[in-house]
Amino acid sequence: MPKKQMKLGAFLYPTGHHVAAWRHPQAAANAGSSIAHYREIAQVAEHAKFDMIFLADGAGTRGTEADLPALSRTATRYVAQFEPLTLLSSLAAVTSHVGLVATATTTYNEPYHVARKFASLDHLSGGRAGWNLVTSTSPYEAENFGSGGYTPHAQRYERAREFADVVRGLWDSWDDDAFVRDKESGVFFSPEKLHVLHHKGRHFSVRGPLNVARSPQGHPVMVQAGSSEPGKDLAAATAEVIFTAQVTLADAQSFYRDVKGRLAGYGRQWDHLKIMPGVFPVVGRTRQEANDKFEQLQDLIHPEVGLSLLQATGGLDLRGHDLDGPLPDELPPTEGGKSRQQLLIDLARRENLTIRQLYLKIAGARGHWQIVGTPADIADQLQERFEGEGADGFNVMPPYLPGGLVDFVELVLPELRRRGLFRTDYEGPTLRDNLGLPRPAIGGWAPAARAFEHAAE
């Protein structure tokens, strides 16, 4: 039996994940509106046999008028870029095997639209679509949808659970063989193979059926990123891939055991959920070269951008404080994202960091796992986490694009392949084939909402 192999996603911010990526000499600064740029990196990822490319999303531009000095120096995904579903649909036409995973929020969408667009993408890509289900916490999104406020966590998750069930129910509207298209008899579809959803719940009332035939994968692959308790439960009930942000091996192993351990409660198998932590690799042929590459990026961070990163990542507003002094003792409370704020504060206190050192520390991976080193260094760490049951694979976050992805492909992948840890060719044409995930049967899944009712009993 061949050795178990890791799964790899390419997590694509337009110019790359480092906060100053766009200023890098080899970065495509116009990435957010250059389809040629995305075509190139999608084809690089496919040529390298990545399982998927993955796009984050937010339906808004971050920041208020007061944030403009920092925002105007920042070219992350928060400013302006392609909308993910249109972008991936376009990339579907110029690729043939790489998976196409887009984020879409359950907070400001309708399940019918989401079910339809991802099913359509699955058809037009020949079975390569994945949906990263998220809930929205950002006020910058809320204000674009008639809501000034912040939706409480529990309510967002309740809506998300029902949303996931409606979407999966709509994907089961038609049997795989419903469309007989028999020109002779004139029967286009078999009426008994149509399943009308008739969903009536607390948040949604959706009759169905979906006006898209069942898609090549049955369901597009369900992806999630939540790491709160309700997030982990929702993932255990519904997700097939989880993107996580554990930095240490011990945390990764603990998260892995925790979430995988919940699967049985939802009637699911251990290996039908792939846990793929983010990793931010800075690769050099030598450690010195890797460090130099990283410092080159760090040097490009404007202090305004560094401070805004602390704000965006952990809700910490440290403007006006001495950049080369410690964090103030008293910090005002924030709405939402409390756990991320505490992570930052703990990090600063533990390592005795100045404000500048703190923002430099998180600037690369923004709190994700960061490895600066040689191909062997990086392969060692990935292998340790993969074989130590801390991960089923990784979500690679290139520091800048396209160069950072090309580095990983040209330097790290050969090392992983030499160790027998990563494929040399795709297992099949669909994302499920490559991830090793089963194709869902019609109705063959536990409704998240019902599972949660049981859990609450």
Place this chain on the structure above:
Amino acid sequence: MPKKQMKLGAFLYPTGHHVAAWRHPQAAANAGSSIAHYREIAQVAEHAKFDMIFLADGAGTRGTEADLPALSRTATRYVAQFEPLTLLSSLAAVTSHVGLVATATTTYNEPYHVARKFASLDHLSGGRAGWNLVTSTSPYEAENFGSGGYTPHAQRYERAREFADVVRGLWDSWDDDAFVRDKESGVFFSPEKLHVLHHKGRHFSVRGPLNVARSPQGHPVMVQAGSSEPGKDLAAATAEVIFTAQVTLADAQSFYRDVKGRLAGYGRQWDHLKIMPGVFPVVGRTRQEANDKFEQLQDLIHPEVGLSLLQATGGLDLRGHDLDGPLPDELPPTEGGKSRQQLLIDLARRENLTIRQLYLKIAGARGHWQIVGTPADIADQLQERFEGEGADGFNVMPPYLPGGLVDFVELVLPELRRRGLFRTDYEGPTLRDNLGLPRPAIGGWAPAARAFEHAAE
């Protein structure tokens, strides 16, 4: 000065516009989920220098359980097919000049999502996107969005006007040159070139800005199809292309004068709105061949499908009546679509048609303008309407696909070109270039909502 030339759109239903199209031996019955099919017809349309391809839309599958006998024999757009924005985004990657126009309803969408997706499509197609703004009347859509009922006409249009203004406002979020991306100074965009919308209206509260840079066309081309009084006013205020359904020359001329005459009231020029009636052409090398082609399609209509067509087109439920008898004297009133119902009844009475004859009569073009004849016959009629100020161009509705489009391209276009009525090459890379429409300046358009307030004074 060269002769004025007509604009041409290819209005694509998956298998074609004839209600029995999918049963035609040369029709692609699997069109609704075959990207290869759409790639072929998009490339045929582009090779022929069509201005655009156009996709209708409805967020639902028509019919209730009682309609299944007819529905299951019908492969029109009402059953299952690609979602338009994902489909056009994919086609953008395999075409370079043809315009890409998708329908999206204002009734069950959020303006931020719509503005964003069309701006994204405009970027990834290099300036070829168009948005066909519609309001939704179908209960089959309403039931997928938590609403069992029918939204009154006036309220739908009020929402649509505000929706159009929010979308255009969001498209003006960034000046064309806002993104300076100066790696040296670290300035990614110029803060003074960002325009935050801060819209607060009756239906929507949307802060903005849009998280997509201003798109190649400034605004994707605004398309509409309404022919009610509020529909014509909305079109005069906001539309740049109108798809209409006038059957006779006199009606077309009257509509043309009526709508164009309203433009000045909104500060707009006569030729900045292109009126493009639908035309359903059945082309033969001889009249006999054309008639035979048409009869071949008509013979494929199952009576269940014919009756459901009367229901779908004009709200007429004639099940249980003698197909070879006249329409009953008393017909139950319907909600919505009253004018289309009356058009059907008038047609039957005027031409003394049986029920079967009535459904056969509308089966081809479904109430649109139908021409069965030789290339010269069809060119004569198009020329008459074009030169007689009944149209600026036409929205070609192929009876079946891909054959019906290929017939038009191979037989009718050479005749139109011989007469100097249609281009031999594209004027430019964007849809606006080809339609001869100006590129909107930031804020250089009259808000529809305000225009209507003036009209009401």
